[in-house]
Amino acid sequence: MGNSDVRRLDREIRQTQKKLEAVRRGEWWPLTGSERRAMARALAGGGYRAARGRSTSRAEQQIETTGSAAETRLTAELTALHSERQRLITEAARERAANKSSRWF
Numbered sequence: 001m002g003n004s005d006v007r008r009l010d011r012e013i014r015q016t017q018k019k020l021e022a023v024r025r026g027e028w029w030p031l032t033g034s035e036r037r038a039m040a041r042a043l044a045g046g047g048y049r050a051a052r053g054r055s056t057s058r059a060e061q062q063i064e065t066t067g068s069a070a071e072t073r074l075t076a077e078l079t080a081l082h083s084e085r086q087r088l089i090t091e092a093a094r095e096r097a098a099n100k101s102s103r104w105f
Contacts (some may be wrong), residue, residue: 004094009085016081020074023067031070040067 019030046059
């Protein structure tokens with residue numbers, strides 16, 4: 001568990017943070033395929049209802065629900081990456097401490 005693993009996790013953490021910020025801004029690129037389909041369905045349904053002069057509240061609610069689900073997913077992923085990074089750092093420190101204590105001089 002070397003420094004390269006921590007660097008890899010740091011890179012993944014930065015990417016996930018960028019995705020989370022993009023989702024909060026309402027961008028679609030970080031969404032999964034199913035989330036994109038749900039957004040497209042809601043937009044199409046809302047546009048259809050708006051064109052006929054009806055309420056679009058259900059479509060708006062679906063868009064908000066999908067966005068918050070993506071935000072929750074990315075937040076959980078970020079938390080998991082942070083805990084994995086901390087585990088690697090703790091493990092490396094434990095190995096260093098064991099190596100130091102095993103010396104006899």
